[in-house]
Amino acid sequence: SQTIHQWPATLVQPVGSPLSLECTVEGTSNPNLYWYRQAAGRGLQLLFYSVGIGQISSEVPQNLSASRPQDRQFILSSKKLLLSDSGFYLCAWSVGAGSGNTIYFGEGSWLTVV
C-alpha cells in the first residue's frame, strides 16, 4: 500500500532563517506531488505541484520554492523565512494526470516563524 511521510512534524524558526520540509511517498511510481499551506482563516492554499522529477509548477508568488530531486521526494524550501510563512504545511500525492485525481495527504508540518 502507498504511504506518505513528511517531516519535521513541528518547527519553530526565527525570521530570516532557512527552511527545508521533506516529503516522501512509498508504494507508487511517478506520483503527482503537492505542497499545500493551511493558514488560519485562509483554508487550504495550493503552493506547488509536480508531475515529474524536476518539473515544478508554482501556483502563487511567494517566499518559498520546491524541488523534486527524486521521483518520490518533494522538498519545500526557503532561503529566508518571513513571519507570514507560519502555517500548517501539507504534502500530498496522487496518481496519474488529468481529471479524477484523488489526493492523499501527509500528516502535516507545523511551522511557526518567530
Place this chain on the structure above:
Amino acid sequence: GEDVEQSLFLSVREGDSSVINCTYTDSSSTYLYWYKQEPGAGLQLLTYIFSNMDMKQDQRLTVLLNKKDKHLSLRIADTQTGDSAIYFCAEENQAGTALIFGKGTTLSVSS
C-alpha cells in the same frame, strides 16, 4: 480562476443531521470531493462524486450535486461527537492536475 466557497461554521446536536454546503466555479471538474480534517492532522478523503451523478450515498454520508447551480452538499446522518472536524469541499483545477479547496467548514457536535 477556480474558486470554492463554503460556510465557515456549523453547530449541531448529537443525533441530528448535519448538512455542509459548498459552491464551486469550474463546471469542467470531473469529480468533486469532500475531505475531513481532525485537529492537528492532515486531510483524509471522505468521499467524492462523479460530476454526472446527482447523488451518492455511503453509510451515514450523502453527497448531493446540483451541477446546474454548481452546488455540492454533504449530509451526515445521526451526527456523532467524533464527527467534529473541519470539512473541505474541493474541485479540480482546469488543468486537472490539482485540487482547489474551500476554506473549510468547522463542524461542532454537542452532546
